[in-house]
Amino acid sequence: MLFPKPLAGIIIVLTLVLTQGCVVSRGTIGEPLQEEAISAIKKGTTTMAEVVSLIGAPDRIVRGNDREIFHYYYYDGKSPAMLLLLLNFIRMDIKSDNLYVFFNRNGIAEEVVYGKRTGRTQFRLWPFGD
Amino acid sequence: MTNVATRSIFSACTIGALGLTLLWTGCTVRRVVFNDVVTTEQVNFIRIGQTTILELADHIGAPDEVTESDFGVVALYNWSDTKSAALDFGALARLVLPYAPTMTLNKTGITPEQFQVVFDPQWTVRAYGFSRRTTDEPVVWFWPF
Numbered sequence: 001m002l003f004p005k006p007l008a009g010i011i012i013v014l015t016l017v018l019t020q021g022c023v024v025s026r027g028t029i030g031e032p033l034q035e036e037a038i039s040a041i042k043k044g045t046t047t048m049a050e051v052v053s054l055i056g057a058p059d060r061i062v063r064g065n066d067r068e069i070f071h072y073y074y075y076d077g078k079s080p081a082m083l084l085l086l087l088n089f090i091r092m093d094i095k096s097d098n099l100y101v102f103f104n105r106n107g108i109a110e111e112v113v114y115g116k117r118t119g120r121t122q123f124r125l126w127p128f129g130d
Numbered sequence: 131m132t133n134v135a136t137r138s139i140f141s142a143c144t145i146g147a148l149g150l151t152l153l154w155t156g157c158t159v160r161r162v163v164f165n166d167v168v169t170t171e172q173v174n175f176i177r178i179g180q181t182t183i184l185e186l187a188d189h190i191g192a193p194d195e196v197t198e199s200d201f202g203v204v205a206l207y208n209w210s211d212t213k214s215a216a217l218d219f220g221a222l223a224r225l226v227l228p229y230a231p232t233m234t235l236n237k238t239g240i241t242p243e244q245f246q247v248v249f250d251p252q253w254t255v256r257a258y259g260f261s262r263r264t265t266d267e268p269v270v271w272f273w274p275f
Contacts, residue, residue: 007140014147062196064203065251069196086221088158095165098192102253111253113183115192117165127161127213 021083024123025092029075030059033099033114041101041112048107055099067110072099076118080125095121156221156234158214165194165209168245173258176247181255186247199248202256207245214238215271237274 037054040046051070052058058070079092095117102111172190175181183205187193193205216236224230244261 004136004140010144010147062198064196064198065249065253071196073194085224086155086157088160090158090160092160092162094163096194098194100192100196111184113187113192115187117191120166127159 021085021088023079023081023083025079025081027075027077027079030073031056032074032076032118033072033097033116035116038099038112038114041109043109043111046109048103048109051101051109058101066105068103068107070099070101070103072101073097074118076121078121078123080123082125089125089127091125091127093121093124156216156218158216158218160212160214160238162210162212164211165207166191167209167211167243168207168260170260173245176255176258178255178257179250183247183249183253186255190245193247201248202251203249203253205247205249207247208242209244210240210242212238212240213271235274237271239271 033055040054041051046054048068048070055072059073060071062069062071074097075094076096077092077094079090081090082088083090097116097118098114100111100113101109102113104110168190175189176186186205190207194208195206197204197206214237216234219233219235220231245258246261247258248256250256
């Protein structure tokens with residue numbers, strides 16, 4: 001016999017205990033920003049209407065320095081969890097992408113600022129450390 | 131001799147597993163990390179009156195929010211590291227009782243942080259600063275008092 005009976009039972013129970021209670025969740029807000037559409041915006045020529053047809057209506061419109069600023073965002077959150085009988089680990093990692101299109105007084109795109117962080121979102125369970 | 135050795139290993143493993151189980155009983159550790167931390171080293175390159183919003187975005191990414199203030203347009207970078215730990219003394223009862231009483235100590239530390247940059251009308255940096263800096267707290271700290 002490879003294992004004594006009680007040891008085999010304990011191994012089975014431990015295996016079941018260790019593999020149950022795993023949860024993997026993912027949540028997003030908005031749609032991912034398409035980089036081809038963003039690169040199609042040409043400073044000094046693309047109009048507000050063209051930006052809307054390329055990317056869609058902005059999530060927010062901000063006014064700054066007497067100019068209109070379109071703000072698009074996308075959030076991505078990944079959350080693995082281990083919910084055991086007596087011990088629970090839950091971690092969530094959320095990152096955001098932001099796109100700003102600055103328009104001049106004539107409604108022509110003047111500047112485009114884009115930052116992508118969601119590519120670095122990870123399913124990380126271990127809650128300790130960085 | 132082999133049986134005795136097997137038995138003592140089995141006993142040691144059982145006691146070890148029980149010890150670990152008792153140590154971990156009812157522990158819940160949660161952590162929610164939002165966006166990347168912006169450090170003072172990362173923003174050392176900023177020169178008042180010279181650095182533009184584009185250069186800023188090249189170095190630390192696009193801000194999470196742009197808003198207008200009395201001093202000019204402000205770009206906000208937000209991040210947080212929320213740590214929460216709980217210890218439920220009633221969890222052990224789940225092993226033997228159909229109903230587990232709840233006797234929980236829980237502490238949650240939400241630490242939203244912000245880096246703010248104020249721009250002049252030419253979109254160059256007029257001022258910048260961190261809203262506040264918190265000291266690192268341990269991930270597991272359930273004592274709420």
